[in-house]
Amino acid sequence: MKLKAAEEYVQVDDGPWAPFPDTLSQGGIEWKLLHVSPEAGTWSTMYRCPAGSSFNAHIHTGPGEYLLTKGRMDVRGGVAKGGSSAIAPGYGFESAGSRHDKTEFLVDSEFFMTFVGPLAFINPETGAVIVNVGWMEVEAAWNGFLESQKKAA
Ligand code: ZN
Secondary structure, rough: OOOOOOOOOOOOOOOOOEOOOOOOOOOOOEEEEEEEOOOOOOOEEEEEOOOEEEEEOOOEEOOEEEEEEEEEEEEOOOOOHHOOEEEOOOEEEEOOOOOEEEEEOOEEEEEEEOOOOOOOEEOOOOOOEEEOOOHHHHHHHHHHHHHHHHHHH
């Protein structure tokens, strides 16, 4: 008999925010890991995105759901280019295989997102995968960040 996965709780406004890698984003985005579910291959994160920041090109390997809690997020070019412009409070669903060449934040914004499967960051010209980010990579990055915080303290 396998054990049921443990319940968890995170106080989102408590604890540090990690800098999101500047090889995968621009403008000083920060993030925190809330939960990973190895059995489901899902992971849940919160992002804090200053005005003018953006995520580099990526493909959602599996579907994802987000809740924009603050600000505005332009996905797939925003509504002006046939994509979505989320305005807080806004919910969005991104299907498996959706490609986002640039996800932009024109004002200070925050959102929660649950991903099913990895996010593949790609070279926008060639489509080649630069890095696959799934629950394992995210958890390793978050634990590495927490360790570096402890050493700095
Ligand atoms: Zn995306």
